[in-house]
Amino acid sequence: MITPPAPIVPPLLPGGTGPLGHAPLLLADPVRLLAAALAVPGPAVAVRLPGPAYLLRDPRDLRHILADPVAFPRAGMVPQNRPVFGAGVMLREGAGHRAARALLLPAFHGEALAAMTRTIATRAEALAADWAARAARGDGRVALSRAMAELALTIAAEIFLGLDLAGDAPRLGRAVRQLQLLMFKRATAAELAPSGAATPEDAAYRAAIATMHETIAGAIARRRAAWPAGRSGGGADALDLLLAARDERGATLRPDRLRDELATLILAGHETTATALTWSLLLLADNAPARERLVAEARSAPAVDGPGLLRALPWAEACFLETLRLYPPVYVIQRRPRRDAVLPSGVAVGRGVGLLLAPYLAGRDPATFADATGFLPGRWLPDATPVPASTASFAPFGSGPHRCLGEGLARLEGALILAALARAVRIVPDEPARAVALVTLLPAGPVRATLHPA
Numbered sequence: 001m002i003t004p005p006a007p008i009v010p011p012l013l014p015g016g017t018g019p020l021g022h023a024p025l026l027l028a029d030p031v032r033l034l035a036a037a038l039a040v041p042g043p044a045v046a047v048r049l050p051g052p053a054y055l056l057r058d059p060r061d062l063r064h065i066l067a068d069p070v071a072f073p074r075a076g077m078v079p080q081n082r083p084v085f086g087a088g089v090m091l092r093e094g095a096g097h098r099a100a101r102a103l104l105l106p107a108f109h110g111e112a113l114a115a116m117t118r119t120i121a122t123r124a125e126a127l128a129a130d131w132a133a134r135a136a137r138g139d140g141r142v143a144l145s146r147a148m149a150e151l152a153l154t155i156a157a158e159i160f161l162g163l164d165l166a167g168d169a170p171r172l173g174r175a176v177r178q179l180q181l182l183m184f185k186r187a188t189a190a191e192l193a194p195s196g197a198a199t200p201e202d203a204a205y206r207a208a209i210a211t212m213h214e215t216i217a218g219a220i221a222r223r224r225a226a227w228p229a230g231r232s233g234g235g236a237d238a239l240d241l242l243l244a245a246r247d248e249r250g251a252t253l254r255p256d257r258l259r260d261e262l263a264t265l266i267l268a269g270h271e272t273t274a275t276a277l278t279w280s281l282l283l284l285a286d287n288a289p290a291r292e293r294l295v296a297e298a299r300s301a302p303a304v305d306g307p308g309l310l311r312a313l314p315w316a317e318a319c320f321l322e323t324l325r326l327y328p329p330v331y332v333i334q335r336r337p338r339r340d341a342v343l344p345s346g347v348a349v350g351r352g353v354g355l356l357l358a359p360y361l362a363g364r365d366p367a368t369f370a371d372a373t374g375f376l377p378g379r380w381l382p383d384a385t386p387v388p389a390s391t392a393s394f395a396p397f398g399s400g401p402h403r404c405l406g407e408g409l410a411r412l413e414g415a416l417i418l419a420a421l422a423r424a425v426r427i428v429p430d431e432p433a434r435a436v437a438l439v440t441l442l443p444a445g446p447v448r449a450t451l452h453p454a
Ligand code: HEM
Pocket: 066, 089, 090, 091, 101, 264, 265, 266, 268, 269, 270, 272, 273, 276, 328, 329, 330, 333, 334, 395, 396, 397, 398, 399, 401, 402, 403, 404, 405, 406, 407, 409, 410
């Protein structure tokens, strides 16, 4: 009889001896903590945050855990975020979750996707033209992080709500930005010092949610009112589709459910993309050959309308994916085992321990990616040898039933925006970026840069 190997007990990461364990380092300098974890061989490393947690990097473990939300639920995240995401897809499980995904999927395909592509291309070209004009005038100082956040939120508000953020919805922009910061602060406070006591920021949090809800409800009401009499919906864009959608029982969505789904799409769908875009611009500024190839591709891409455009920009998409490998915006995905388990890598996890599935570590593991620290977009091209890289190997979009609904949209958005900006300007950052962890892993500060003519 073959005796199975003894389960692996992950070694404790050095440091973290204070009362809050490794948490202060994770917040102050996540990349240093992640780099220290990467230096420890093996599929997992233990940390204290301050409760016991494992940072996991083996792609098999990531997929195994994410495939089974019953054995590995999302624990604290769900009640904590209920005021923001309500009954939306993000916080559902089981049959209700499957039904919600089925309901939202058409909003990411067919005519709705074509409408999104046009909006993204128009907004990207407008920013590129503005930047080109500024570069030509010698007035090219920009804050990359802010510019990408504004662009991604403008696009999300337009494609999901039909709203012009600059024109009729500036309050939505302010509320969403404030909400993101407060969600992070509250999650951190709950993790480090769970008290349940009211904080001075509670009122600001509630006000930001109320503003977001009001704006979304207003957009829904305006769209409904604009439908010709007798029309029961159509396939024009995501909002039209959701207004006409039927739930599990065949009924159209109640206004508050519709509002929650739209709030989820707005919140999940822009900061991640904006962060990835900022990192992409920084990495491309540092990698002349990759940038020159992007410029050449962007200039020769045929003027295709619709989703076919992405097929004309393989290098742009490869640059975006390579950025996600090195700087995945969702750098850890949290789960908690309901009972003791042994993962496919052999790591033993006890009931209730925090599991931090780390796309950041998986993406930089030399066991999976040759020249793991280099920026080599070519590994993503369909004809790459030995085989093209796969997002399944590091899960930047998650995996399993909760896998990102907007992956296709994000990849499209990333490629179109990188191509439009590369055609228009050359970006020179003031200084190398330092990563900080808020909700996503993002470069610290506004990331100032100067634009030069392309
Ligand atoms: C580069 C950009 C993006 C990244 C890195 C990203 C990453 C992720 C990850 C890791 C998850 C899974 C979280 C978990 O399992 O706990 C997720 C879920 C989700 N994402 Fe994205 N995302 C991106 C863009 C988008 C966009 C553009 C949308 C569009 C609306 C979107 C909508 C969602 C939704 C609705 C979910 C929840 C799915 C569910 O629970 O079934 N994401 N995303």
